[in-house]
Amino acid sequence: MPGTFFYGSIGAIFDGLLVGSLYGLMALGLTLIYRVTKIPNFAYAEYITYGGYAAAATAGLAAGFKGAAIGALFAILVAAAIALASDELGFKPLWRRGASSLHLLVASIGIGLVLRYGLLGAIVLFFSTRYLEASTPQRSVALVQLGGIVSITSAHVLAVSAAVVLAVGLWFMFTRTRIGKAMRATASNPTLARISGINIFAVRRITWLIAGGLAGLAGFTYAYYNFVNPESGWLMLLWIFAAATMGGFTFLGALISGIILGLAEQYISFLAQYFVGTGAQYSPIIALAAMFIVLLFKPEGVIRMEALAVRRA
Numbered sequence: 001m002p003g004t005f006f007y008g009s010i011g012a013i014f015d016g017l018l019v020g021s022l023y024g025l026m027a028l029g030l031t032l033i034y035r036v037t038k039i040p041n042f043a044y045a046e047y048i049t050y051g052g053y054a055a056a057a058t059a060g061l062a063a064g065f066k067g068a069a070i071g072a073l074f075a076i077l078v079a080a081a082i083a084l085a086s087d088e089l090g091f092k093p094l095w096r097r098g099a100s101s102l103h104l105l106v107a108s109i110g111i112g113l114v115l116r117y118g119l120l121g122a123i124v125l126f127f128s129t130r131y132l133e134a135s136t137p138q139r140s141v142a143l144v145q146l147g148g149i150v151s152i153t154s155a156h157v158l159a160v161s162a163a164v165v166l167a168v169g170l171w172f173m174f175t176r177t178r179i180g181k182a183m184r185a186t187a188s189n190p191t192l193a194r195i196s197g198i199n200i201f202a203v204r205r206i207t208w209l210i211a212g213g214l215a216g217l218a219g220f221t222y223a224y225y226n227f228v229n230p231e232s233g234w235l236m237l238l239w240i241f242a243a244a245t246m247g248g249f250t251f252l253g254a255l256i257s258g259i260i261l262g263l264a265e266q267y268i269s270f271l272a273q274y275f276v277g278t279g280a281q282y283s284p285i286i287a288l289a290a291m292f293i294v295l296l297f298k299p300e301g302v303i304r305m306e307a308l309a310v311r312r313a
Contacts, residue, residue: 012270020262024255029214043112045233051075051219052228075220083212248301
């Protein structure tokens with residue numbers, strides 16, 4: 001039916017904006033870590049999971065906006081603490097011993113496994129197995145209904161607005177502030193930055209705290225409208241790296257690439273379901289294909305919106 005196809009297309013576009021903004025939001029912290037420390041951090045997925053669980057754990061403390069604010073704050077604090085601890089106890093000692101990016105990548109996989117099946121598993125078992133899957137109360141409410149099929153919810157507003165505001169804020173911080181310039185100097189040449197009077201260890205801690213807080217906020221946003229389980233962040237890692245890679249590991253690029261991925265995934269899945277009858281289980285192919293094409297033909301990323309701003313700063 002034409003009406004069903006039309007409203008289905010509109011719904012796929014809005015769902016694409018939702019999940020694409022979430023991909024972009026999740027990729028921001030990963031991008032910051034890579035820009036400053038050169039670590040392709042697979043353990044970043046677990047910071048998102050911890051943020052989601054923290055949001056779910058505090059969901060019942062209050063209702064409405066106050067409850068959401070408490071959940072977001074707790075998610076940010078928990079994920080930031082986990083991120084900083086993973087660097088202080090894992091990545092930094094290896095880095096000081098001269099570990100390469102490849103060594104740190106392998107270490108990040110191990111740290112991620114410890115966080116996912118070790119610490120998080122112990123927490124889940126302590127509270128009993130019924131917390132293996134957690135959810136917040138249904139704070140996501142419908143704001144607009146189109147044709148009785150398409151529903152624009154508060155989750156759409158939260159994901160899109162948070163992703164845009166934070167991406168622009170990170171871009172401004174990285175290119176226009178003293179701490180951003182210190183981060184860039186540390187990333188470029190840590191030894192020279194230290195000789196120049198920059199406390200590279202303080203810069204590193206600030207980087208991990210901000211990145212962890214971003215992951216926690218992404219976990220809260222995910223838990224705002226979906227269930228959380230110990231592998232929630234891990235299952236999102238492909239799209240996170242795809243968005244960051246397509247965006248050339250820049251903040252604005254990661255946001256735009258995440259939205260492009262989300263729109264492509266949702267709309268192509270809708271067309272496949274409508275015309276062929278296949279489900280959404282094949283959607284990872286889209287992210288894999290996008291990452292493969294970018295790495296093959298333009299490994300520096302298809303979107304480098306910050307390059308000119310950095311040169312002018």
